[in-house]
Amino acid sequence: MDLALAPETLARWQFGITTVYHFLFVPITISLAALVAGLQTAWVRTEKEKYLKATKFWGKLFLINIAMGVVTGILQEFQFGMNWSDYSRFVGDIFGAPLAFEALIAFFFESTFIGLWIFGWDKLPKKIHLACMWMVSIGTILSAYFILAANSWMQHPVGYKINEEKGRAELTDFWHVLTQNTAIAQMFHTMTGAFMVGGAFMAGIAAYHLMRKKHIETMKTSLRLGLVTLAISGVLSAVSGDHLGKIMFEQQPMKMAAAEALWDGEESAPFSIFAYGDVDEGHNKVAIEIPGLLSFLAHNNFDEYVPGINDLNEQMQEKYGPGDYRPNIPVAYWGFRWMIGFGMASLGIGLLGLWLTRKKFLLPQHLRVGEDEVPHLVVWKKPLGAKWGKWYWLLLLWTMLFPLIANSWGWIFTEMGRQPWVVFGVMKTSAAVSPNVSQGEVIASMSIYTLLYAALAVIEVKLIAKYAKAGPPELTEDDLNPPTKIGGNSKDDSDRPMAFSY
Amino acid sequence: MELHDVWFVLIAVLWTGYFFLEGFDFGVGILTKLLARDRTERRVLINTIGPVWDGNEVWLLTAGGATFAAFPEWYATLFSGFYLPLLFILICLIIRGVAFEYRHKRPEDKWQTNWEHAIFWTSLIPALLWGVAFGNIVRGVKIDQDMEYVGNFWDLLNPYALLGGLVTLSLFTFHGAVFTALKTVGDIRERARRLALQLGLVTAVLALVFLIWTQIDNGDGKSLIAMIVAALALVGAIGAIKVGREGWSFALSGITIAAAVAMLFLTLFPNVMPSSLNEEWNLTVTNASSSPYTLKIMTWCAAVATPIVLLYQGWTYWVFRKRIGTQHIAADSH
Numbered sequence: 086m087d088l089a090l091a092p093e094t095l096a097r098w099q100f101g102i103t104t105v106y107h108f109l110f111v112p113i114t115i116s117l118a119a120l121v122a123g124l125q126t127a128w129v130r131t132e133k134e135k136y137l138k139a140t141k142f143w144g145k146l147f148l149i150n151i152a153m154g155v156v157t158g159i160l161q162e163f164q165f166g167m168n169w170s171d172y173s174r175f176v177g178d179i180f181g182a183p184l185a186f187e188a189l190i191a192f193f194f195e196s197t198f199i200g201l202w203i204f205g206w207d208k209l210p211k212k213i214h215l216a217c218m219w220m221v222s223i224g225t226i227l228s229a230y231f232i233l234a235a236n237s238w239m240q241h242p243v244g245y246k247i248n249e250e251k252g253r254a255e256l257t258d259f260w261h262v263l264t265q266n267t268a269i270a271q272m273f274h275t276m277t278g279a280f281m282v283g284g285a286f287m288a289g290i291a292a293y294h295l296m297r298k299k300h301i302e303t304m305k306t307s308l309r310l311g312l313v314t315l316a317i318s319g320v321l322s323a324v325s326g327d328h329l330g331k332i333m334f335e336q337q338p339m340k341m342a343a344a345e346a347l348w349d350g351e352e353s354a355p356f357s358i359f360a361y362g363d364v365d366e367g368h369n370k371v372a373i374e375i376p377g378l379l380s381f382l383a384h385n386n387f388d389e390y391v392p393g394i395n396d397l398n399e400q401m402q403e404k405y406g407p408g409d410y411r412p413n414i415p416v417a418y419w420g421f422r423w424m425i426g427f428g429m430a431s432l433g434i435g436l437l438g439l440w441l442t443r444k445k446f447l448l449p450q451h452l453r454v455g456e457d458e459v460p461h462l463v464v465w466k467k468p469l470g471a472k473w474g475k476w477y478w479l480l481l482l483w484t485m486l487f488p489l490i491a492n493s494w495g496w497i498f499t500e501m502g503r504q505p506w507v508v509f510g511v512m513k514t515s516a517a518v519s520p521n522v523s524q525g526e527v528i529a530s531m532s533i534y535t536l537l538y539a540a541l542a543v544i545e546v547k548l549i550a551k552y553a554k555a556g557p558p559e560l561t562e563d564d565l566n567p568p569t570k571i572g573g574n575s576k577d578d579s580d581r582p583m584a585f586s587y
Numbered sequence: 588m589e590l591h592d593v594w595f596v597l598i599a600v601l602w603t604g605y606f607f608l609e610g611f612d613f614g615v616g617i618l619t620k621l622l623a624r625d626r627t628e629r630r631v632l633i634n635t636i637g638p639v640w641d642g643n644e645v646w647l648l649t650a651g652g653a654t655f656a657a658f659p660e661w662y663a664t665l666f667s668g669f670y671l672p673l674l675f676i677l678i679c680l681i682i683r684g685v686a687f688e689y690r691h692k693r694p695e696d697k698w699q700t701n702w703e704h705a706i707f708w709t710s711l712i713p714a715l716l717w718g719v720a721f722g723n724i725v726r727g728v729k730i731d732q733d734m735e736y737v738g739n740f741w742d743l744l745n746p747y748a749l750l751g752g753l754v755t756l757s758l759f760t761f762h763g764a765v766f767t768a769l770k771t772v773g774d775i776r777e778r779a780r781r782l783a784l785q786l787g788l789v790t791a792v793l794a795l796v797f798l799i800w801t802q803i804d805n806g807d808g809k810s811l812i813a814m815i816v817a818a819l820a821l822v823g824a825i826g827a828i829k830v831g832r833e834g835w836s837f838a839l840s841g842i843t844i845a846a847a848v849a850m851l852f853l854t855l856f857p858n859v860m861p862s863s864l865n866e867e868w869n870l871t872v873t874n875a876s877s878s879p880y881t882l883k884i885m886t887w888c889a890a891v892a893t894p895i896v897l898l899y900q901g902w903t904y905w906v907f908r909k910r911i912g913t914q915h916i917a918a919d920s921h
Contacts, residue, residue, distance in 0.1 A: 163651055173662055189653070255880070521668065548692055571906055586634045
């Protein structure tokens with residue numbers, strides 16, 4: 086069969102499109118849930134109106150976003166059975182459990198408490214209303230943990246045995262699946278990556294308003310929260326990425342050799358800055374490299390041997406039988422670079438922003454501003470000129486996209502870098518597809534999902550833009566006087582309109 | 588009772604929870620065209636389920652995830668076999684969730700009207716298709732010796748399954764009308780009661796034919812009892828709505844759904860997906876289930892988590908216990 090239309094290829098494309106798309110909304114949801122809960126906590130504790138305005142503003146953007154995250158997630162729960170039935174049969178005993186845990190523990194949490202939060206402004210005392218948002222946040226994080234434990238098992242299967250009679254993998258140690266180092270490292274890296282997205286999102290939209298000198302008080306708070314979140318999670322993302330990389334050098338050396346387009350093993354292996362290679366010939370035509378750095382990334386030692394793609398391919402042929410065990414090298418190589426490049430660029434721009442907008446630290450007295458003034462962007466002793474200042478705000482606005490791009494490429498890299506395996510060393514992707522689902526069916530579903538998702542993307546981005554530009558709402562008396570009883574205070578004004586309605 | 592039997596019951600419970608809860612959500616969505624006379628009334632309807640529809644839908648995801656974990660073969664055969672119907676259901680659920688959240692986000696009439704059409708159709712189609720799917724599961728479909736579905740899409744559209752679809756469609760619409768009567772105030776409540784009565788009678792006819800057909804084809808003593816409970820509860824629900832006892836009517840329409848699901852699962856047991864080609868190729872609770880170790884972990888998780896879920900979901904309904912009417916809908920809350 087023509088390779089481009091092979092069932093495996095089609096099913097992979099569909100999985101790739103729907104999952105990368107889903108994961109555009111996931112990191113924003115995870116991070117904004119916690120950030121909104123943090124802002125609302127500040128409101129409950131200090132009763133400063135700027136925090137409530139910020140809560141309502143970011144809360145609204147959060148809701149527009151989570152709606153997409155939720156609905157695109159429904160498909161994920163069923164896609165394994167629909168397109169990957171042989172995978173489901175083989176690994177269901179292990180892989181199904183974290184998915185069921187995710188639904189039973191995390192999804193119920195998120196979905197129930199988000200309803201309480203959306204409609205609860207005039208129904209719940211403010212501390213209980215706040216607690217609902219924290220519950221949503223906990224739900225999103227638990228959800229990430231269970232699904233990452235499941236994914237980690239595909240990256241590095243542990244705690245199982247093969248049942249020859251039934252022809253499937255069976256769970257022997259669930260605790261090991263949940264707590265293996267791959268799962269912990271992936272969780273750490275995914276969380277920090279998610280918070281970079283939320284931090285940059287907040288900083289970018291705040292920059293848009295500050296550039297126009299609008300909603301200054303709320304947006305200054307948001308800018309600071311966004312930049313601090315971006316900077317801290319950016320640094321931790323680098324740390325966790327390094328940690329995860331070292332684990333991958335042990336567990337999937339082929340993935341990391343592909344990430345470096347390192348064709349032949351070397352002592353004191355270099356880190357590649359740019360490479361253009363010939364996959365068929367098995368070497369690079371052009372290569373710009375930093376000597377020794379790859380050895381350090383792999384083993385904390387500038388001299389150690391790092392095996393190359395060709396060596397590893399031979400090793401795997403000996404171990405698993407004839408075949409090509411190389412993933413798509415250009416995708417792995419460039420995916421790895423775009424992940425790091427966009428991630429670190431956003432960190433740099435965030436750190437720069439923290440420095441430029443500093444309040445007092447090393448800032449001349451006359452350049453310090455009050456609560457309701459836009460900060461001067463001060464490089465050293467003098468502020469940036471109007472033109473350069475505007476450039477920085479614009480740069481910050483565009484930086485919103487950077488961590489999102491980095492997240493997407495990180496997943497594309499790690500999933501495509503694992504190929505040809507679906508479960509590393511245990512099951513090949515080609516053996517995982519549904520044998521009874523026709524090409525026509527997969528083409529139909531893939532086309533429908535792609536068109537639907539594209540249409541929804543346009544709708545979503547326009548809505549986000551509309552509400553982001555509108556800025557925070559004016560607060561009403563009712564906003565400032567939340568009920569003190571569950572279900573709402575009022576007996577006498579039972580005809581009062583709902584604070585929020587669809 | 589072995590663990591795979593326990594999980595057979597638990598899967599039935601999850602589907603019951605799903606059809607009970609999202610059943611009235613679907614019904615309310617359908618009523619936006621059958622009952623509501625203008626946009627404000629449509630919004631009253633949508634807001635009766637506003638705070639809860641998302642949590643209700645998780646029952647489906649949990650049923651899916653739990654089937655994957657407890658009966659991987661069932662999960663694989665069912666969802667790869669019923670590929671196209673499930674695709675339609677998923678597309679509907681995707682559009683439907685966005686429709687609830689986005690409908691009010693722009694003031695333009697065209698925008699809101701389009702999403703309202705979407706809410707109606709994406710409620711109606713899954714309400715119909717779930718019945719078709721369960722009709723086929725109970726009736727048995729072409730499954731070969733490798734547990735693969737070898738029939739095609741048109742095989743799924745047989746008279747028995749299509750009747751099953753009409754039953755879920757009418758039953759959920761009835762359930763939704765009773766829910767609306769219970770949750771609203773004013774003129775819309777009166778009309779919901781009257782409509783519920785009519786829908787109840789239609790449902791009674793369809794459901795009776797379908798359940799008797801099921802009983803004759805696959806039934807035994809236990810399924811007969813479940814069938815009688817379903818029939819009595821449905822008659823009770825219709826009677827209660829006639830005399831204006833909305834709470835009782837809702838409880839009884841809920842029992843109708845639970846008993847009907849119970850009946851279908853009782854006729855299945857010990858199969859989970861019978862083969863219409865050869866009895867030996869049936870998927871059963873034994874040959875489709877996970878290992879005892881996985882089932883044990885899952886049992887602990889379900890035993891701890893399910894009561895907590897019921898508790899906080901129940902609490903949500905209590906928080907939003909007030910009836911709503913057109914006076915509660917703010918004009919400009921987009």
